[in-house]
Structure formats: C-alpha cells, structure tokens
Amino acid sequence: MTVESPAGTATAAVPELVQLLTPEGERVEHPRFSLETTPEELRSIYRDLVLVRRFDGEATALQRQGELGLWASLLGQEAAQVGSGRAQRPGDWAFPTYREHGVAWCKGVDPLNLLGMFRGVNHGGWDPYEKNFNLYTIVIGSQTLHATGYAMGITKDGTDDAVVAYFGDGASSQGDVNEAFTFASVYNAPVVFFCQNNQWAISEPTERQTRVPLYQRAAGFGFPGVRVDGNDVLAVLAVTRWALERARNGEGPALIEAFTYRMGAHTTSDDPTRYRIADELEEWKLKDPIERVKAYLVREDWADQEFFDAVDAESEQLARRVREGVRNMPDPDPTSIFENVYAEGHALVDEERAEYVAYAASFDGSEEVGEGR
C-alpha cells in the first residue's frame, strides 16, 4: 500500500482490518485468520469481557469516591485485552503498560493487586513470576525492551515460551519501542508487539504520532504487521494466537495493531471533552466489544437470559469484593520506605532507617508511626 496523502488521512482510512465478528454480532470469515470456538468458550469470553468492564467501572467509581488517587480506565479496550490475554499460554509472559487490567485478568492476577499502585500503597507490588505478568510500566514504551530482552532469554533457554509486549499508539513514537523492534528483529526474538491503537495519546490523535498505519511500521524492521479490529475479541484472539505460534516456532517477532478506541478519559484526571467531539464516541459505541459477542450468543442461541443474569450477578459480586478489598487495603508501614531498596542492603539506607525510627520514637507514642521497630 502506498501512502500518498499527507499526515492525517492514512489512519482515517481503515485498511486491511482483520475481523471475525462484526459490530452487529455476525460471524464472518477471513482468508488468513480462522478460529474455531465452542459455545462454551464464547460464553467464557463473554464472561471475561463483562467482569473486566465491571471491575474497571468499579475502579473508576472508587477513584471518584476518593479511595483511589487515580485510575486508568480500559473502557472500550476489553476485546483487545481479553482476546490477546486468552491467546497466551501460562508459560508466556506479558509486559503491560498501566492499562492492561483485562490482560491481568486473563493471566489470573487478582484485580485487587492492580489497585495498590492507584491507591498509593505500593508501586505495583505483585510477584511478576507468579502469573508471568510483569509490573505495570508507567514511562511510555520502556517495557517493550524488557519484553524483548526476556524473549531473547527464552531463545537462549531453548523453550517454546513467548512474550507479548503491550504498548499504545503514543508509545509508537518512543525510541525505546523502535529499539525494541530492532533488537527483536535482529535476534529473532519470540515477542509479539501488541499495540492498542486507541486513537488518543491523552489529547493527541494518532495522526500526531504517525503518517502511516502503525502496523505498517513492522515492514521496515523486517517482520510482519497486522491490523486487527481491536473491538472484535475473536479476531484479536485469532491474530494473537497466530503471532504467538510463529514466535514459538522460531519465526521471530510480529506487530499487531489492535484498532480500538479509548471510550473514557486517559485517566480519571483527564477531560476528553476539551479535545474530542462527542460524535466520535457515539460512533465507536456502535462498535462496542461486548455487545457484539452478546448479539452473537443470542443469535446462535448459545446463551439464555439466565446465563446473562448470572454473569451480571457475578460481576456485581466482583465489584463488591474489589470495593471492600480496596477500602480495607492498609497503608504501608512508614518504615517500608526503606525496604527492598536493594537486594543486598546498603549502609546509607540502614543508617537513614535507624535515624527515622529514632526520630519517630522521640514522639514517645504520641503519634502512630508504624509498628514494631
């Protein structure tokens, strides 16, 4: 494809969008990517989508109620995350940004673990090795290099694990992402670059990041790029499985551009009414990632109202658990500041901890200053 037009039009057109389930819930075939699904699997996918959205909504509410300092909502991106998350095997690693709540869900990470950093009780805090889900990365694009290095390690170990590196349209401008493409390419590393193009990097549209569709960047680095309907969970699942399979077979990296839309604000601190029009949101609402799965299930008569009610009830249960869990999340002990700064300790950290403890003790119990020490 040639790009003859100046900046702006290249991404407005929607070229070569892989789709298996239309916004109306109609199952369609694609010449390159196919997918076999059972009704049971589809119901399970639907359940994931609904629970993830409900969790996300609850987190937004918790921020509004002052229980979280900030929340980065994934609203609208559920299919991109659940599809790519479910495509992974347990041995595969995911390297997320700070918005991959749906991927975390699919990897089996307790949603409560994701909320600690947004409440301000830790900077992540879960054990990445437990579910092969790395800590959230806030500085844009850095994690794509970690993912690539990890994948280089897989090659050295000779196993058939693979890695998914998550990033967004904004990150595609970062040097680190382009360096990750280079390293992954020349070392033929088993890493899938999964770009959720949600159209907006806070207030900047994709046109501010690129003049070509993002998936086409892969060609310059020597590996395939595919643009998939990011609101079509089945297409995302199929394309991610394909990319992971190639990676496992020693065929190297691939870039997936999941074409989707950030339905909400960048974070709870953002106000998208300042930079985008309401019509755009309305247009994308018609492409909702969950509604189309529901429509498909109904159309095929693979789920009844009892099922949908049960999923809704379960999502309310999840929301309740999250709400209570967040409210009961204890503030860290003040001396935790000094913990884990180093693996093998550091004389100055020890000295300053002792200074703080003595200082705190000088209040002689008149104030709470942590426990024990």
Place this chain on the structure above:
Amino acid sequence: MAAENYSMVKALNEALRRSLEADPKTLVMGEDVGRLGGVFRVTDGLHKDFGDARVIDTPLAESGIMGTAIGLALRGYRPVVEIQFDGFVYPAFDQIVTQLAKMHARSLGHVKLPITVRIPFGGGIGAVEHHSESHEAYFAHTAGLKVVSPSNPADAHWMLRQAIASDDPVIFLEPKRRYWDKGVVDPLGEAALPLHAARVARPGKDLTLVAYGPMVKVCLEAAEAAAEDGHQIEVVDLRSLSPVDFDALEASVKRTGRAVVVHEAPVFMGMGAELAARITERCFYSLEAPVLRVGGYFAPYPPSRVEETYLPDLDRVLDAVDRALAF
C-alpha cells in the same frame, strides 16, 4: 596461574572470563564486545571462547542494550553490560534510573536485577568530545544503584567479579586513563576487601586526601611530593561511591584533622559536596580546617588540548593541601 603483572584491561578481561566460567547465566553484552573485543579490548577473546550466546554484540542503541539487559535479568540471566564510552550512557539513563534502579523496590523484592554496567569514564586520554566525562554523581544520587570505581588492576579485577556476583545493579566506572597501568593480580587468590569498603592507599597523619578511580594515582603522587616538604598525607581510595564507606573516612579524618576531596567531575554538586558534608557532620570537633575540594570546573569537558587545565593534577592537589594545612 599465579600472581602476575596485569594491565587494568587484562585484569578486567580476566574477571569477565572467570565470571563467565563460574556462572552459565552470566552474559557480556554491548557494542563491539564480540569479535573486536571492545574498543578498549576489555572483552578480548571472550567471544571466541564463549560464543555468540554468551558474548553478545548488540545493535547500536544504548537504551536498547540496557532495556533488553533488564529483560534478560528478569528471565534469570546476569548481564554485564558495556557502555562504550561515558558520554554514550545518557541514552540509557532512563532505563538505568527509572527501571533498573527501582525494580527491586517496586516489586517488593520479588524481582532482582543483577546487572553490572561497565562504563569507561573520565578524561586525560586526549579524546574527542563525549569521551571524557565523569558522571558518577548522577548514578550515586539514585537509590537502587550501587556505584563503584577501582583505581588499580587488582581492585579492578576483584571488584568486577564482586559486582557481577552481586544481586544488585552495579554501575562499574572504569578509569580509562588507568587502563594501561600495571599491577599484580592473582585471579586464583581472593578479594582483599568487600566491594563497598574503602582502603587506605597510603597512611599519613597530617591530612586525608580522598579520591577514587583515576584520581587515586594523582593523590598518591601528591602525597609523595608533600612528603618531601615534611607532610605526611594519608590517601583514602574510596572504591565505592554508593554506598560510601563513611566509617573508614571518619576514622581517617579523625586521625588527620584535615581532608581534601579530589575528583575529575565538576566540584559543584559533585561527590565532593556530599563527602565534605558528611565528613563535617561526623568529624566536626576533629577538623582543623574546612574540607576542601579539587575537581573539574563548572564547564563542559573541554577540548583535549586544554583538558590538562580542567583536570586536577599534582599542583592543584598540592595547592589545596597547602591551603588546608595553613588553616
């Protein structure tokens, strides 16, 4: 192989070789570290003996080197990264400060990143721009990193082996103007000191010269010259810049009552500022003079034809010694 006279380059090379032998997870990676053996030949012969999988020529992208090293460490590897020259580390600065330094704390100790970052640093070799910088303060200012700098071949050898064995990220600053200095190294022996201990390089009772890396030699020469004037100058080789062995420093300055800190980096906000403050806090009643500092000027590192003006030398160190003694 018994004790031999090694250049610092060979001492480092032997340390890398022994570390690669000791642990199959240890990797050497960087620009031109493979067939070329590094621009200073510190990795000479390693690619031939350990192969592509262990000694890795990387694309020319420092952030990429650092970021992929972090990923490899997450996978259980122990990368030893070479940054080709001091001035080329800044593209990797974000990965070092934002990612490498913080991962252990933010993962509550679940993730260890045992990465050693070797950087030839400092001036005095007549190099072009960006090849003579002293950026130790940036790294020492960052919690989560350890920072060391050897001054002689034996320390270079053992400190590198210790740094690689450490589970913490270590910024390993190699004084490139001392690369060709010789010293006795016995790779079959054992380290004389823990990695983060300072060392009295020359005992004395009248004043303590505090230095590390390339400036230790200059300070030893200054102490020798001062001895001719009847002054017994102690030289403390700091070796570790984070953590600093403040106990050793305190013991020395309490004995001598005077201290002069010497480094190539600009005096302003340099290591010397922190060292002077700590010495003053710990040794206030023992001090006969304010702690003085000798270092680079607050100007970009100059073209090589005038670098001698910028770098502390024997005369500038002795000038500070005289001023301190005159108080």
